Amino acid sequence: MTITTFNGFGGVTLQADVVGDGNDPAILLIHGIGQSRVVWRDVSDALVRAGRRVIALDLRGHGGSGAQGDGRFDFDAHVGDLRAVLAQVGTRPVVVAAMQAGWIATRALAEDAASLAAALVLVDMPTRFEGEPFGGPLSAGMASQIEAAAPKLALPTLFVRGALSPHDSSGDAEQFARALPDCEMVEVSEVDQLLAADQTDDFNALLVDFLERKQPRGPSEFRAGSDARTLRDAxxxxxxxxxxxxxxxxxxxxxxxxxxxxxxxxxxxxxxxxxxxxxxxxxxxxxxxxxxxxxxxxxxxxxxxxxxxxxxxxxxxxxxxxxxxxxxxxxxxxxxxxxxxxxxxxxxxxxxxxxxxxxxxxxxxxxxxxxxxxxxxxxxxxx
Missing domain, CATH: 2.30.110.10 (Electron Transport, Fmn-binding Protein; Chain A)
Incomplete structure (x- = not known):
């Protein structure tokens, strides 16, 4: 494992763990507010075994990422950070975002998702926009940004949550998932939140299955006489x-x-x-x-x-x-x-x-x- 840094929005330095072969498909892991990148350790190990290169990022003001630079901690600054990191990764990773980081990823990828990321995985993301995760109460403007961004996310998306989540109901989550153009929604029974930490094996199985279908590690192949669609994709x-x-x-x-x-x-x-x-x-x-x-x-x-x-x-x-x-x-x-x-x-x-x-x-x-x-x-x- 190596530690690397990215230049975030407004001069903030963001720190990340990088593990895996540099030639393997990249996965960018983003923790929730109040956590740090260490919550992804077991998930990272499973992804590397599945042939992925993993970048586990600390959000600004969390873990090894500073709050220097412009000193901001608001939602727009986090969105700017993610877009800046994606511009520096050098490839289009699958973005895996936990809890409120799902809001950040949804907004950051809304305008040009296909040029920034290969797919999106939302983990335990609340679909009721309330609380004070960014140092202040969520504004109606921020909530409307996220809701407006959802139909623009033109990339494969997996929305996975605990069926007993206290943040919202299954109906709220299903309504949000339906707004996404290409979304699979999975609920894990008998789980409330912190799915990736509390039910790691179940979560890893869901994640790796999604990656194998949407971002296979090996190249697809066309041979004469087979499906012309594959040749067209090549x-x-x-x-x-x-x-x-x-x-x-x-x-x-x-x-x-x-x-x-x-x-x-x-x-x-x-x-x-x-x-x-x-x-x-x-x-x-x-x-x-x-x-x-x-x-x-x-x-x-x-x-x-x-x-x-x-x-x-x-x-x-x-x-x-x-x-x-x-x-x-x-x-x-x-x-x-x-x-x-x-x-x-x-x-x-x-x-x-x-x-x-x-x-x-x-x-x-x-x-x-x-x-x-x-x-x-x-x-x-x-x-």
């Missing part, structure tokens, strides 16, 4: 940008679709390619169009990506665009736009490969790209 591990490919139909109607299979081919001559599904409704027009444009989207254009990926909507009526030098539609505000002449079209299984010669390109270096990774939109993260 390909999705390659992060890409997102483009909208546009052209003009023979009758002067603009057409376009979202595509992320895009790459540079050559600088001399300047060639690029995009891959278009044979089933795309605008595919035949793109195959025949003399000119087309590839619009690379920036972080603020997620609605544009959704619009051009959907059906039954006048995509261009809701989009700001103009005709490029050769007539192909160029979307305003894009990260970059490449106006191309058709160079070649090749068959590619259930897609066709459209190769274009770049005639004009423009870009805005001040913007950040809209990214796509493992089936979800992402953004650049600067630690």
């Amino acid at each position: 390909l999705g591990c390659f992060a890409t940008g997102i483009t909208v490919v546009t052209a003009m139909s023979p009758d002067g109607t603009p057409i376009g679709l979202t595509a992320n299979s895009f790459t540079s081919v050559s600088l001399d001559p300047p060639l690029l390619l995009v891959c278009i599904a044979n089933t795309a409704s605008s595919g035949p027009i793109l195959q025949q169009a003399e000119h087309f444009a590839v619009n690379v989207l920036q972080i603020g254009q997620q609605p544009v990506s959704n619009r051009f990926a959907g059906k039954g909507e006048d995509r261009f009526a809701a989009s700001d665009w103009s005709a490029g030098e050769n007539g192909a539609p160029v979307l305003a505000g894009s990260l970059s736009a490449f106006e191309c002449r058709r160079h070649a079209v090749h068959e590619g299984g259930d897609h066709f490969i459209l190769v274009g010669e770049v005639k004009r390109a423009q870009f805005d270096a001040r913007r950040d790209p809209l990214l796509y990774f493992r089936g979800k939109y992402r953004r650049l993260h600067f630690a």
Whole structure:
């Protein structure tokens, strides 16, 4: 076991125990208010035996973590600490949060959960927002933050609690769990709270089972002839940008679709390619169009990506665009736009490969790209 430190919100130094192989999937353990990281010792041992790397964190003002820096102990400071730690871990861990730390994790992961964590485990988390866990009475504003955050937690979640919990009823807990997009709820009979400490073996079994299903230690495998979904998931591990490919139909109607299979081919001559599904409704027009444009989207254009990926909507009526030098539609505000002449079209299984010669390109270096990774939109993260 090694002791490491993280830079928390407002200059606070946070201390953690780290145990396990650095190549194993990471688990971040967060204790409840009034506890310290030592409560996780038995759980940590079980997780390491199950092939996990464990980071057991002390919250600010607890255990080895200082209360220096800004000296704050409020809810927002704890949320800032967790987001800061996740930015420094170097991977997307499963976050396991006990008691009131579940409130912290719920709020911290609400905005961009998929880019910060692989999954979330809430242990003994109260769903009645009362008391003074952060040095003062809980405000209605904090409670509303947590309730508003729940539907935004777009990552696998396990909510495990004692059936005899004095903090809330099963009905309160079930209502909260239903608000989470992807949540499994488990109640352990004859237990009130401190589940991880009092019923460690039962808790470890639940936790390891969840991890094996949601974050398996070994890699998934595709072999020719097996489920195509597995191959698609494997390909999705390659992060890409997102483009909208546009052209003009023979009758002067603009057409376009979202595509992320895009790459540079050559600088001399300047060639690029995009891959278009044979089933795309605008595919035949793109195959025949003399000119087309590839619009690379920036972080603020997620609605544009959704619009051009959907059906039954006048995509261009809701989009700001103009005709490029050769007539192909160029979307305003894009990260970059490449106006191309058709160079070649090749068959590619259930897609066709459209190769274009770049005639004009423009870009805005001040913007950040809209990214796509493992089936979800992402953004650049600067630690």
